[in-house]
Amino acid sequence: MKKIPLSILTGICLASMAQAGEDYSAKAAPAVAPAPCLWSWFAGGSGGYVDDWDEDMWTLHLGKEYKCPDKGSSHAIFLEVGYTDKDWSGDYYYDLGSGPIPPDYQTSDVRKFARNARFEYSMEVIPITLNYKYERPLWRSLNWYVGGGLGIAITEIDVELGNLKESDDETAFYGQLFAGLVWNLSDAFEIFGGARWIYMDSGLDDVNGMDIPGVLDDDIFYELGGRFNF
Template identity: 60%
Template sequence: MKNTLVTMMTGLALAATAQAGEDYSAKAPPVPVAEPCLWSWFAGGSGGYVDDIDNDMWTLHIGKEYKCPGSNCSHAIFLEVGWTSWDEGDSVYDYGDTSNPYPNYDLDYDFDVIPITLNYKYECQLTNNLNWYIGAGAGIAISEIDVSVSNGNGNFSDDDSETNFYGHIFAGLVYNFTESFEMFGGVRYLYMDGTDDLLGVDVPGVLDDDFFYELGARWNF
């Protein structure tokens, strides 16, 4: 009987020791949840040089960027407003009217142009801080036009406000100084419809078939 009791006590002790060695706190590792793609706001502006009209152009924009965690590329949609001006003089000789004693005309154009566009931009990473981008946009250009014609017979002038189709394509590089601030530089090809005739003079689009070289900055929110 004594041996039986000792044997039972030994068995209980071994069972308790085995149970104490098991770790019931161990659980299966949680499955990681993928971070969602996000839209974020940005705003910025640029300034630069339009080669054909030999003048400055300035822009301001605001939009949203769509990016997924782990991706090196992003998509953006933004609204932009620009401004430029152009003064041009020219001389015309009227070969058609031989009876006109003053066939030489001096023409003077004065334009203020405000392009307003909705744009798409695709951007990808080159290095840690350097990205490249391409994009396109379309909208309208509001033009304030003053045209004057003068010759030996007097001066004539007219002014008008026009709204024409405007579009551009663009490409360039972006340097990220911080997560919230970046600078960019690039080139745009510009297209603008011509305006209506003024005083019988065919006025071309001020920003038609031009290249705009720009440098700008952008803040990300």
């Protein structure tokens, strides 16, 4: 008679243990899938100083950024338009023996001011580039970035040497390499600062045999800017 209650008790214990295992399995948290990588739009601009050019420069850009939340780094492609100009004047010594006299000038006119002439020029440069930027976290909300871009520069120059005047405009090859730091103030806005090396194959260092000083080429552009993320 004692064996029957013992068997019943054993069965109840086993059933309870099985039920407990089922309840635990049911309450286990499901695996969370990683957030997907996304493309997002951004727009911004910057301003700064170009060293050898010795003038301010301004830029505006619009692009898309590809970012995976679980990796931290991002890749961006953006179109940028810039603007800078320069006005310069000074005394100019034109040595008739060092270069050809422009064919549309009379030799007698050139000799009137060849030895000591007032030289002035005004130049505008509008670079348009397609750029790539790679960005990675550095510390908390601070990131670092590197990148580069290629495109064209629309240039226009007006030159006056004494009573001679010349104008020239062209589209030149333009390239740049850049690096800097980004501070993410929020998910929607960030500020950045850095430097760019600029190369422009303008050919405007010489207009009708007259050397043009301070042409924008092989210069460093120091910039500070902001960017909105959408």
